[in-house]
Amino acid sequence: MTFSAQPVSTHEARVLEDITQHEITALKTRHNLADAHTHQNQSRTQADIVRKLPQLWQRAQTLTQYESEQAFIKAFFQFHGQHHALKRSDEIYLVYAASVAMHITATFLRKHDMSVALIEPCFDNLHDLLKHMEVPMTPLPEAILADPTQVYRLLEKTASSVDAIFLVDPNNPTGTSMFAEGPETFIEVAKYCRDHDKILILDFCFASFLKVTGGQRVDAYAILDEIGTDYLVMEDTGKTWPLQDTKCATLMSSRRLNPEIYSIVTSVLLNVSPFILQVVTEYINDSEADGFASVRDVLQTNRKVAREYLEGTMLRYVEPAIETSVAWFEIQRDDLSGDDLQAYLLTHQAYVLPGRYFFWSHPEQGRSFVRLALARDPDAFEEALQVIRQALEAYDA
């Protein structure tokens, strides 16, 4: 067996293969706006939770694992308005990261030789995990979800030959959502999947932003079960609260798929740390109490700052359907790609993500875009935007 050798001596000198490699490099950079993890400081009440960490440790030791799990599941699913799922709360599986849920999903698809229509654009590790598992994929352009009266017909056209449909909602990086104008599009997708025996796979890792921006989530699990669609649904806490990656993701499947999913889950892990579950549950309860203000305020402030600082530059803000924790900008120059701009801004110690990585099938469609992460401390974020604005002005001068 042969492995490809990297001919260069430093990681930085390589062409980076994926978004995560960029994000790792960006962690060494002064103004890191690459990863969508939550780097902002604690709100006053979140800081109170940090002060009582020893008590939470103690509580985790005192309760059974099952009690910690069920308390987390109840708090999270109730907060998100996903009440129907709680009827099968013992079949909501907890994992350390959304990518672990994704790995379990990819294993399931591989075992059944299933093919997938995957939304494009999307976070590239979804595609890469499926690729490593040799799951055949076809791209599903985001635009087919735009009109509830057309989506069923467009799915017939684009997804008829696959076994599963994989959507991210709201989508990272664009903020596109089937739920932006009500549940009709989602209902149509679910009906299509039922009528044509497709499994519907949903990445709801950014779904908290439907709530953060003042909306309500519809009870997606209730709709799926009522329609009779087979599904695999992932949720996450890791993109929402400033928890230094103390996080937990969930995976739930329809009744029919559950026994097999359970057996794959238990081939991967026993449990998520009860201490982590205690901490995350406290953050959920804190956001319930403040109406998500601590999360919303940071993101709204930083989005406004980004728009203001970049107004009149070569970067045009792309308005999302749902404001998530990232902002998407189009470069208004044909002679400069997202890769070029990322490399140029890095010489100013600022890191943004080139858009092409999100377009896993048609990278040229993302050529003129960059993504900025917003979950940062507002002072640090404004400093980064000052640097980026000056760098863009210098480039144009």
Ligand SMILES: Cc1ncc(COP(=O)(O)O)c(C=O)c1O
């Ligand atoms: C939409 C989406 N799903 C899944 C993931 C993977 O999450 P994690 O890195 O916590 O495994 C990410 C990461 O940013 C994401 O944006």
